[in-house]
Amino acid sequence: MGLYLPVGPQHPIHPEATLIKLKVEGEHVVDADIDASFVHRGIEKALERKTYVQGLFLAERICGICNVAHTTCYTLNVEGLAGIEVPQRALWLRLIVEELARVSSHLLWLGLLAHVVGFESLFMLAFRDREVVLDLMEEITGGRVTSGYNVIGGVRRDIDAATAYKIKSSLAKLKERVVKYRRLLEEDPIVRARTVGVGYLSPSEARELLAVGPVARASGIAYDIRVNDPYLVHEEVPFNPVVYDTCDAWGRAMVRVGEILESIEMIVYALDHAPSGEIRARVPPIFRPPPGENVTRVEAPRGELLHYVRSDGSEKPYRYKVRTPTLANLPAAISMLKSRGDRVVHIADVPVIFGSIDPCICCTARVLVVNEKGAAKEFQLDELAAKRWAR
Amino acid sequence: MALVFDVITNLFRKRATVLYPEERKEEPGTFRGVLGFERSLCIGCGLCWRVCPASAIEASRDEKGARPVFHLDRCIYCYLCVEVCPRKAIKASSRRAPAVEDKRKLEVS
Amino acid sequence: MIAEALRAFVYPGIAYMVALALLLEWLDRKIVARLQNRVGPYYAGPHGLLQPLADLIKLLAKEDVVPLGADGILFTLSPIAAFVVVTVAAAFVPLASTSGLVSAEGDAVAVLALITIYLLLVYTAGAASPSRYSQVGAVRAAHMLLGFEIPLMLSCLGVLASAGSFRLSELAARGSVRVFGLHAVGFAIFLIAAQAELERLPFDIPEAEQEIVSGWLVEYSSWRLALFRLARDIELLLLSGLAVTLFLGGPVGPSPPGAEPLLYPLYFIAKAALIVFLFSLVRASTARIRLDQFVTFCWRYLVPTSFAYFALAVLVA
Numbered sequence: 001m002g003l004y005l006p007v008g009p010q011h012p013i014h015p016e017a018t019l020i021k022l023k024v025e026g027e028h029v030v031d032a033d034i035d036a037s038f039v040h041r042g043i044e045k046a047l048e049r050k051t052y053v054q055g056l057f058l059a060e061r062i063c064g065i066c067n068v069a070h071t072t073c074y075t076l077n078v079e080g081l082a083g084i085e086v087p088q089r090a091l092w093l094r095l096i097v098e099e100l101a102r103v104s105s106h107l108l109w110l111g112l113l114a115h116v117v118g119f120e121s122l123f124m125l126a127f128r129d130r131e132v133v134l135d136l137m138e139e140i141t142g143g144r145v146t147s148g149y150n151v152i153g154g155v156r157r158d159i160d161a162a163t164a165y166k167i168k169s170s171l172a173k174l175k176e177r178v179v180k181y182r183r184l185l186e187e188d189p190i191v192r193a194r195t196v197g198v199g200y201l202s203p204s205e206a207r208e209l210l211a212v213g214p215v216a217r218a219s220g221i222a223y224d225i226r227v228n229d230p231y232l233v234h235e236e237v238p239f240n241p242v243v244y245d246t247c248d249a250w251g252r253a254m255v256r257v258g259e260i261l262e263s264i265e266m267i268v269y270a271l272d273h274a275p276s277g278e279i280r281a282r283v284p285p286i287f288r289p290p291p292g293e294n295v296t297r298v299e300a301p302r303g304e305l306l307h308y309v310r311s312d313g314s315e316k317p318y319r320y321k322v323r324t325p326t327l328a329n330l331p332a333a334i335s336m337l338k339s340r341g342d343r344v345v346h347i348a349d350v351p352v353i354f355g356s357i358d359p360c361i362c363c364t365a366r367v368l369v370v371n372e373k374g375a376a377k378e379f380q381l382d383e384l385a386a387k388r389w390a391r
Numbered sequence: 392m393a394l395v396f397d398v399i400t401n402l403f404r405k406r407a408t409v410l411y412p413e414e415r416k417e418e419p420g421t422f423r424g425v426l427g428f429e430r431s432l433c434i435g436c437g438l439c440w441r442v443c444p445a446s447a448i449e450a451s452r453d454e455k456g457a458r459p460v461f462h463l464d465r466c467i468y469c470y471l472c473v474e475v476c477p478r479k480a481i482k483a484s485s486r487r488a489p490a491v492e493d494k495r496k497l498e499v500s
Numbered sequence: 501m502i503a504e505a506l507r508a509f510v511y512p513g514i515a516y517m518v519a520l521a522l523l524l525e526w527l528d529r530k531i532v533a534r535l536q537n538r539v540g541p542y543y544a545g546p547h548g549l550l551q552p553l554a555d556l557i558k559l560l561a562k563e564d565v566v567p568l569g570a571d572g573i574l575f576t577l578s579p580i581a582a583f584v585v586v587t588v589a590a591a592f593v594p595l596a597s598t599s600g601l602v603s604a605e606g607d608a609v610a611v612l613a614l615i616t617i618y619l620l621l622v623y624t625a626g627a628a629s630p631s632r633y634s635q636v637g638a639v640r641a642a643h644m645l646l647g648f649e650i651p652l653m654l655s656c657l658g659v660l661a662s663a664g665s666f667r668l669s670e671l672a673a674r675g676s677v678r679v680f681g682l683h684a685v686g687f688a689i690f691l692i693a694a695q696a697e698l699e700r701l702p703f704d705i706p707e708a709e710q711e712i713v714s715g716w717l718v719e720y721s722s723w724r725l726a727l728f729r730l731a732r733d734i735e736l737l738l739l740s741g742l743a744v745t746l747f748l749g750g751p752v753g754p755s756p757p758g759a760e761p762l763l764y765p766l767y768f769i770a771k772a773a774l775i776v777f778l779f780s781l782v783r784a785s786t787a788r789i790r791l792d793q794f795v796t797f798c799w800r801y802l803v804p805t806s807f808a809y810f811a812l813a814v815l816v817a
Contacts, residue, residue, distance in 0.1 A: 003632060003635075004632075005632050005633075005636070006632075011713065012709050012710055012713060013710045013711075024636075026639075027636075027640075027791055027792065114787070115710060116710050117710075117787040117788060118701060118702070118704065118708060118709075118710060118787050118788025119786070119787035119788075120532070120536065120701065120783070120784065121535065121536050121784045121785060122787075124536040124537065124538060125536065125537065128537055188787070190702055190786055190787040190788075190789055191787050193789060193790070193793055194787060194788075194789070194790065346790055346791070346792065347636065347711055347712065348705075348708065348711050348788075348790040348791065349790070350711065351710045351711055
């Protein structure tokens with residue numbers, strides 16, 4: 001019974017190589033599984049062959065969109081391992097750029113949402129408005145996408161008063177538009193019809209399947225690394241985590257749009273309140289941290305990002321491990337894709353559901369655990385933790 | 392349908408598209424662009440090719456000693472070499488790398 | 501003889517129809533692009549006017565692929581038949597003067613029948629492909645037909661009944677505009693159903709790119725795809741032409757005596773452009789709805805309204 005309908009590894013909704021195996025009966029999805037193991041890039045192994053300073057630029061390229069989150073995590077991780085003291089202002093600047101990257105990522109995702117529900121215009125407009133952020137990124141960091149801004153010991157460039165003014169005025173304009181898009185998500189009948197109640201993930205399930213980031217926060221779990229485990233100067237910058245308890249794709253959209261607005265507030269506050277001073281501690285291009293290990297967690301745009309490093313005292317890491325947020329959200333996505341009881345999943349809902357976790361497979365496929373067929377859908381906390389530390 | 396008025400106002404707005412080859416956006420000048428190399432300043436210390444994460448810098452030998460050759464096709468524009476150079480012989484610019492048919496045109500030495 | 505051949509194949513025959521259809525496609529693309537703050541077609545011809553033609557030529561130059569497992573005869577016949585069906589239907593519609601290329605008593609019914617046949621061809625086209633996406637798309641197209649066909653027919657029949665004629669040319673010759681009062685309802689129903697027929701946003705469910713790639717169209721390439729795209733364009737011309745004839749008074753407008761052959765085509769293009777603008781506006785401001793939502797919407801609102809409209813139109817007339 002039922003037709004096997006593959007979505008991927010080449011499919012318009014996600015050009016990244018992942019395969020969603022659907023079993024459909026008519027328009028209804030009865031069973032689903034995800035295979036994300038098409039592009040194993042071996043980055044973790046490659047990181048073991050680079051010095052700590054060189055590895056930064058490889059870590060940056062784990063993911064294009066959340067490259068700032070990866071460099072933030074990498075630098076904090078290595079600095080913690082080697083005991084490098086970072087100047088205060090650098091932490092503030094890192095926060096500004098990280099939040100700017102979050103705005104860029106969430107705008108991209110807003111375009112993705114519009115794309116998966118077939119909303120051409122919103123897709124175009126979201127990408128048009130993302131350009132504002134990319135221009136700011138270019139001006140601040142020197143790169144539109146791969147910023148290369150965070151370095152071990154601090155940041156590369158300072159933000160002067162003129163740039164700060166420009167950032168504020170650009171973001172003020174952007175904010176107006178994002179408020180408009182939020183109203184659109186709240187009011188548009190078709191967008192609501194396509195997202196409300198779609199991709200239901202109950203709070204208990206979200207906890208059980210270890211959902212992170214906006215997916216968890218849309219299921220009513222106020223879990224945000226910036227609050228739970230502040231890593232930059234988040235204690236000093238006021239912000240409210242955006243939490244919705246609608247548990248559906250609409251809630252995830254609202255969380256992300258709300259986070260854009262929060263991030264803009266944070267950037268403006270940080271620009272006004274950042275202390276002056278040094279932005280970079282001197283770090284030699286080749287250094288040897290003492291033997292030991294370190295773990296850092298960062299709230300990437302897609303959720304909790306974890307970097308682990310172990311040093312044997314040489315100039316290269318003995319082991320480097322990355323866990324990206326999409327991997328954590330895949331079990332939740334599989335659970336959402338299955339029809340259960342009255343909650344029927346239509347074929348048309350599949351892109352909406354899969355899009356609502358903001359999938360970034362190129363980060364994920366590097367992780368070995370997904371390769372183990374069948375294990376991917378039944379992760380338990382201790383099981384995942386065991387796998388996480390296994391190698 | 393909440394977007395109707397917005398899209399209609401777009402009719403009277405200037406297009407957001409940049410017709411790329413014919414017109415170009417004004418660049419802020421902060422872009423990390425192609426590298427320049429001032430050969431006379433180089434002392435051949437070798438830091439740049441040791442630090443390059445993409446192995447884009449190769450050492451070549453001439454009558455004065457070892458000198459770097461920059462393969463911009465492999466360069467990831469991380470600017471580690473610019474930062475590390477003790478004599479500031481490697482120059483930053485905000486020029487974008489041109490598209491070429493022959494990779495050898497992207498060698499800087 | 502030559503004059504008749506010219507009339508059938510050049511003006512106002514097939515060549516003119518194709519040119520007009522490509523013009524409307526360009527208009528649609530350009531308007532949607534401007535609504536989205538983009539440029540749209542730009543390079544081919546002035547303001548990209550020749551872009552639809554260039555696309556067609558490009559498709560013709562592509563490799564012709566018949567996928568393994570396809571029903572060869574249906575796979576070849578469907579695009580040809582689709583093109584022929586919509587072209588024949590469009591021949592009844594008065595495009596350039598108050599009379600269509602062909603005209604007969606009851607031709608309005610023939611046009612409506614041909615529109616339905618086109619949709620059946622969409623189903624066979626999808627069913628002839630081996631791809632699963634095509635199968636899902638074909639079934640979706642058939643489901644859609646259940647929803648919007650009755651409103652489409654009834655909104656046309658309401659106008660025809662109140663006009664007391666089933667001859668499109670006669671309606672066009674009268675030149676009476678019927679978009680106010682009761683007929684506003686019929687006009688709205690017709691526009692909604694026409695967009696479902698054309699598979700335009702928000703009703704492009706059978707070929708939803710993000711869900712089933714291109715639905716029933718996914719396996720077609722080269723001249724087959726070109727024919728389907730041309731058929732789609734002529735269908736746009738056909739349905740906007742039908743709307744112009746039924747609701748906007750055909751190509752008739754104020755004109756000094758003797759200038760009608762020159763002015764009437766222009767009036768027709770202007771009126772059709774208005775319809776296309778409405779379509780583009782809808783496309784630029786909506787998202788796609790789901791199949792079940794569409795069918796529910798049709799049977800809960802569209803079908804009852806169209807029955808009420810038809811009954812009232814018959815009673816008033």
